[in-house]
Amino acid sequence: xxxxxxxxxxxEEDFALFDDWEGKYDYLIGLGKDLPLIDDKYKTDExxxxxxxxxxxxxxANNGDFVFYSADSDAIITKGLVALLVKVLNGQKAEEIxxxxxxxxxxxxxxxxxSPNRSNGLVSMIKQMKxxxxxxxxx
Numbered sequence: 001x002x003x004x005x006x007x008x009x010x011x012e013e014d015f016a017l018f019d020d021w022e023g024k025y026d027y028l029i030g031l032g033k034d035l036p037l038i039d040d041k042y043k044t045d046e047x048x049x050x051x052x053x054x055x056x057x058x059x060x061a062n063n064g065d066f067v068f069y070s071a072d073s074d075a076i077i078t079k080g081l082v083a084l085l086v087k088v089l090n091g092q093k094a095e096e097i098x099x100x101x102x103x104x105x106x107x108x109x110x111x112x113x114x115s116p117n118r119s120n121g122l123v124s125m126i127k128q129m130k131x132x133x134x135x136x137x138x139x
Contacts, residue, residue, distance in 0.1 A: 008104035032079030038070040051124030060132035097133035
């Protein structure tokens with residue numbers, strides 16, 4: 001499994017291939033389409049990420065020290081955003097997730113190209129993923 005830093009670098013390189021944000025959004029939407037389906041039993045209010053304008057369901061499970069996420073959203077851009085986070089954080093150690101800075105998001109220019117609501121939703125998704133990781137480190 002690649003490290004978070006390696007995956008972030010790969011994503012930065014992928015985003016750099018596009019000259020404009022239309023191409024980058026298409027890439028993000030593609031990530032969302034490739035997101036493994038979350039089990040329907042997790043598409044309940046208990047798994048909704050609070051602070052997102054769209055509905056985002058997020059589930060985390062651990063296998064030893066490693067955390068595995070599944071997610072979905074009812075909005076295509078938001079689904080792409082959560083897929084981006086899952087791509088980076090999935091299968092990583094809980095301790096590393098809890099302390100990840102995820103600065104690649106700024107380096108690819110994502111925050112400045114999101115609406116304030118989507119940007120807040122992205123922050124909420126990151127916070128929830130880190131909280132899940134922290135909770136799993138305590139078991």
